[in-house]
Amino acid sequence: MGVLENKARARLFYKYLSKVYDQVNPFIWNEEMRTEALDLFGVEEGDVVLDVGCGTGFATEGLLERTENVHGLDQSVHQLEKAWAKFGKNEQVRFYRGDAERLPFADDTFDALWSSGSIEYWPNPVDALREFRRVVRPGGPVLVVGPNYPKSTVFQRLADAIMLFYDEAEADRMFREAGYDEFEHHFMGPTYSPDIAITTVARVPGAAPEAVETESA
Template sequence: MIAQELDLAGLRRVYGRAGSRLFYTRVARNARHWGWTEPGQSKWRLWRAQRQLEDVLGRRLALPPGAEVLDAGAGAGVVARAMAVRFGLAVTGVDVLDFHVDEANRLSARAGLSDRTTFSWGDYHRLPFRDDTFDGAYSMETLVHSYDPPRALAELHRVLRPGGRLVLLGPMSTVPLDEMTPDARALLEPYLDAMVMTGAKVYHARNLPHLLAEAGFAVEEALDATPYYTPTTEAVHAYFRLPWAVLRRFGDPARWLNLRSTVEMYAVREYVAWYVHTAVKPDAVRPDAVTPAAVEPPR
């Protein structure tokens, strides 16, 4: 059973520990997301892959310059600034970690982007915005933390204007936990708990389109993008396997939760898929929109 409330202490543990902050600020240059590598490109260029993933999002949002967009779970605002600079969007970001909100505002001020990217404290299950506020919304690798995915999707639907577009990017299991081999589940589940990935216990590749439809969205696309993410998975595993082995032996493993999961989750990678879901809040349902039933059979 999943606690249907915000686990702020857990999220602080995941993102606030010195090891995590060092990793995200120094190594990932403030981005807290994976990368997108095209066929034929080198997997080792992680920063390029991260920029390409942001571009995938911007192209899926497909909104005109000046459109107002919500970033649900903005982290340090790297994605929001990419949307502002490369796609001309006006982005409002929310996050439940005060130190992420502060960092996002500080980095935007430093980049001269405070007029086009603003960040405040907010939980995407109870958004502090009126109905029909945004032309678009996205979640870059954050829905996985949701303590109540149907409620989060309903909130995102509420704050979008009719015709507004939603893009969800992130990892999920290919099948429900109870359909995994006992060994795979025994490896994966403790990580989901430790990383507060409560959403990943509710939705998976098969049922997310249906949850979107139940929230009132028309699903345009449910793209299994795993092949584009796999090079990043492989490179990150190769880069961090050795540091993790050293830290595990000589340090306190609990302080390096993110590093640990990055390395050890590799063993269950065949059960992890990376998806890009694009959906629209009707009334502007496109005639070629894919109905959830056409995407995957319901479970």
């Protein structure tokens, strides 16, 4: 387990990173990548969306272009302070301080769930993915963006020492173990490293209520 796959260390890390996060982030996760992921996500106006690991609100900003019903959750109060400065605490977005592995929401609360740049810090990612499945209504999308496993042996050792990096096979294992039957992976990144991120779009098992009504009609 990497040194930052520890919640206390991750909070301390983001206490300092939050000061420069918005300046550093575009080199790894930029607007073009966000738009590509949003198109894959496929949410529509009126959908209620949870952004897990919302950080300073970079993804939140993109989600607000698709729907006004966005909720953000993060474990770092320092990251949330940056997000509050942009959106207000409960104005454009309702924010929560919480843990991805123990979401403070009832079953089937959201139409969709987004999480970018967060999975690499979770000590138990399968537990979090199960939580995502629990709080999203049947048939709803769950999108997770994480760091793709490096190809170089040297960088693999470095990655393993820091945080969770994973390849397509490991993504398959995690999502299957968490109870998802339908999912697909996409690789994306800036021009200098086009496969730096692995984006998984999954569907929560079970037919959406509208589909059930149609079939029974």
